[in-house]
Amino acid sequence: MQTIYMDNNATTKVDPEVLGEMMPYFTDLYGNPSSMHRFGGQIGAKMVEARKRVADLLGCEPDEIIFTACGTESDNTAIRSALSARPDKKHIVTSRVEHPAILSLCKHLEKREGYAVTYLSVDESGNVDLEEFRKSLRDDTAIVSVMWANNETGVIFPVEEMATICRERDIIFHTDAVQAVGKVAIDLRKTPIDMLSLSGHKLHAPKGIGALFVRKRLPYRPFLIGGHQERGRRAGTENTAGVIGLGKACELAGQHIEDENTRVKALRDRLENGLLDIIPHARLNGDRQNRLPNTTNISFGYIEGEAILLMLDQLGICASSGSACTSGSLEPSHVLRAMGVPYNFAHGSIRFSLSRYNTEEEVDFIIENLPKVIETLRKLSPFSAEGDDGSSCTTPRSTE
Amino acid sequence: MWEYTDLVKDHFLNPRNAGTMDDADGIGEVGSLACGDALKLYLKIDDNGIIQDAKFQTFGCASAIASSSALTELLKGKSVEEAQKLTNKDIADYLGGLPREKMHCSVMGQEALEQALKNYRGEAGTVAEHQHEGELICECFGLMDEEILRAIKENDLKTVEDVTNFTKAGGGCGKCIPDLENLLAQAHGEKAACSVPEASAPPAAGLTNMQRMHLIEQVIDEEIRPMLQKDGGNIELVDVDRTDVYVRLLGMCAGCPSSQATLTGLVEAQLREKVDPEISIKEG
Ligand code: FES
Numbered sequence: 001m002q003t004i005y006m007d008n009n010a011t012t013k014v015d016p017e018v019l020g021e022m023m024p025y026f027t028d029l030y031g032n033p034s035s036m037h038r039f040g041g042q043i044g045a046k047m048v049e050a051r052k053r054v055a056d057l058l059g060c061e062p063d064e065i066i067f068t069a070c071g072t073e074s075d076n077t078a079i080r081s082a083l084s085a086r087p088d089k090k091h092i093v094t095s096r097v098e099h100p101a102i103l104s105l106c107k108h109l110e111k112r113e114g115y116a117v118t119y120l121s122v123d124e125s126g127n128v129d130l131e132e133f134r135k136s137l138r139d140d141t142a143i144v145s146v147m148w149a150n151n152e153t154g155v156i157f158p159v160e161e162m163a164t165i166c167r168e169r170d171i172i173f174h175t176d177a178v179q180a181v182g183k184v185a186i187d188l189r190k191t192p193i194d195m196l197s198l199s200g201h202k203l204h205a206p207k208g209i210g211a212l213f214v215r216k217r218l219p220y221r222p223f224l225i226g227g228h229q230e231r232g233r234r235a236g237t238e239n240t241a242g243v244i245g246l247g248k249a250c251e252l253a254g255q256h257i258e259d260e261n262t263r264v265k266a267l268r269d270r271l272e273n274g275l276l277d278i279i280p281h282a283r284l285n286g287d288r289q290n291r292l293p294n295t296t297n298i299s300f301g302y303i304e305g306e307a308i309l310l311m312l313d314q315l316g317i318c319a320s321s322g323s324a325c326t327s328g329s330l331e332p333s334h335v336l337r338a339m340g341v342p343y344n345f346a347h348g349s350i351r352f353s354l355s356r357y358n359t360e361e362e363v364d365f366i367i368e369n370l371p372k373v374i375e376t377l378r379k380l381s382p383f384s385a386e387g388d389d390g391s392s393c394t395t396p397r398s399t400e
Numbered sequence: 401m402w403e404y405t406d407l408v409k410d411h412f413l414n415p416r417n418a419g420t421m422d423d424a425d426g427i428g429e430v431g432s433l434a435c436g437d438a439l440k441l442y443l444k445i446d447d448n449g450i451i452q453d454a455k456f457q458t459f460g461c462a463s464a465i466a467s468s469s470a471l472t473e474l475l476k477g478k479s480v481e482e483a484q485k486l487t488n489k490d491i492a493d494y495l496g497g498l499p500r501e502k503m504h505c506s507v508m509g510q511e512a513l514e515q516a517l518k519n520y521r522g523e524a525g526t527v528a529e530h531q532h533e534g535e536l537i538c539e540c541f542g543l544m545d546e547e548i549l550r551a552i553k554e555n556d557l558k559t560v561e562d563v564t565n566f567t568k569a570g571g572g573c574g575k576c577i578p579d580l581e582n583l584l585a586q587a588h589g590e591k592a593a594c595s596v597p598e599a600s601a602p603p604a605a606g607l608t609n610m611q612r613m614h615l616i617e618q619v620i621d622e623e624i625r626p627m628l629q630k631d632g633g634n635i636e637l638v639d640v641d642r643t644d645v646y647v648r649l650l651g652m653c654a655g656c657p658s659s660q661a662t663l664t665g666l667v668e669a670q671l672r673e674k675v676d677p678e679i680s681i682k683e684g
Pocket of ligand 1: 540573
């Protein structure tokens with residue numbers, strides 16, 4: 001059975017060229033770049049090249065890049081650094097639809113460390129309101145951290161405008177750009193964004209490598225303290241192969257960005273329109289225009305997401321769901337709930353996230369097979385689309 | 401991905417007895433779209449009280465569908481008396497087990513069965529209504545104390561997490577978690593069921609002004625603020641003047657169109673209940 005992989009917002013395939021560049025650094029060139037001998041030292045030059053490749057993709061200087069282990073580490077480092085650089089400021093602004101790498105940290109800071117956090121809401125298309133954002137800023141706001149693009153819906157936030165507003169108020173602005181890097185054009189020279197997180201495995205590098213951009217002269221406090229690696233900004237022996245792989249992946253991402261925004265986007269649209277046209281009671285979650293070219297999030301009313309995913313899995317199709325049942329939690333995705341997606345739809349949401357490896361045949365296979373899956377499950381369901389908006393529970397929910 | 405047994409997968413992919421029944425003798429409906437799973441069970445029962453046929457319709461995840469399918473298989477050929485004794489454990493066992501987080505799917509089967517049998521005996525309609533005595537504990541999932549207590553006892557549940565896995569109570573906003581802790585204690589024979597934690601001790605009669613203020617602060621910190629923070633809001637205590645309590649809403653709550661409702665429905669109500677019934681809330 002063929003595997004059709006459309007879960008690229010979760011993780012991506014390592015590009016063979018990336019792997020090719022990394023291999024020698026697992027085998028023959030295994031030295032420690034901090035060593036005094038030439039055998040270790042020779043790796044340094046390759047790391048310089050990797051750092052430059054990452055910087056080129058982001059439009060920044062190589063020495064503004066700190067290599068980390070993942071997006072989560074970059075996010076945590078950025079926020080913690082800003083807070084300790086501004087110890088007198090006790091307020092954070094973020095959004096309600098962030099990744100847990102930000103949300104869980106903010107909740108922790110709120111609960112355990114006495115910070116106040118404002119969570120920006122989103123409208124039904126998943127967009128934030130700049131006016132609400134402006135009003136949320138306070139004199140004691142230390143940092144604003146808002147994602148560049150949402151992982152579930154692909155909706156793109158106006159981070160450049162937000163960063164400009166923050167600059168005027170001398171507030172540090174961080175963006176979790178894990179989903180955006182390689183999919184939208186980024187030029188940090190042209191924006192006042194202070195910090196940006198990215199993760200290798202979302203752009204065809206392996207898992208276990210990430211990076212944090214920290215603008216020059218921004219006060220910075222390291223998260224990992226130890227040796228002098230990364231100029232003392234992130235201690236710990238470098239993941240040299242990972243760094244080199246990330247460098248190559250960034251170079252390739254730069255070359256593919258055009259393809260991502262034309263061919264991949266067209267494939268995504270073909271899939272989306274194909275499904276929305278054929279399947280009744282299906283709706284798109286998220287702004288149709290303002291979103292990543294590779295992501296579509298569709299809700300199929302009156303059925304449940306995990307059941308859809310498992311049936312797709314039988315056909316070799318990999319996607320993901322914001323359905324609560326896939327996560328062990330009981331409430332549907334916080335992103336869809338924040339957008340006010342009604343329950344009858346929120347429970348049956350499926351995200352397809354494409355990459356440059358997807359083909360038209362794969363898209364057509366899904367268009368041909370998914371409607372049957374939906375029909376099978378709807379036949380099993382006691383709810384019909386008629387006259388049930390899903391808002392009623394045996395006992396009404398207090399939270400609604 | 402969940403670790404499902406081959407039987408769960410088989411009953412999910414090839415559900416037995418799916419569909420409706422026009423001439424059912426008993427129908428039981430539980431759950432809802434909002435709750436994330438629902439089951440409608442149909443029973444055909446002959447004059448000797450033997451279940452001749454059972455059918456189901458399910459909205460839910462793979463284990464909800466598999467549990468419903470298993471339930472109908474278990475029921476066919478059984479007498480009403482035998483069926484009455486069937487528990488959620490029998491359903492889970494029939495499937496070779498369910499992930500612990502999914503046990504509520506089997507509980508849903510048991511509840512639908514009870515409802516269908518009540519309906520067969522003419523004692524109730526098809527939809528489970530919470531008309532029985534008892535207290536609503538989990539508003540998110542509409543669960544009453546007696547249902548939760550039964551699940552605790554029948555399945556020997558020990559922790560709140562267990563209770564959530566088996567009944568869903570506590571899996572939404574989390575407001576009911578202290579009540580679930582009390583029910584657990586009650587089921588395990590501790591006195592805690594009726595003893596209320598100190599923060600919610602009886603009204604502040606006899607307290608000095610200072611003590612009274614501390615109590616107000618405590619209720620705000622421990623009860624009210626966490627609720628507001630869940631929605632991205634917050635609250636600040638500004639002043640206390642006898643029974644007038646001045647507060648300021650912060651974060652998402654400030655400027656929220658329903659801030660007045662929050663002030664009276666939540667803040668004032670909690671303080672009246674836990675400190676002094678005379679308290680009135682003012683925006684400071
Ligand atoms: S009231 Fe129980 S989870 Fe919300």
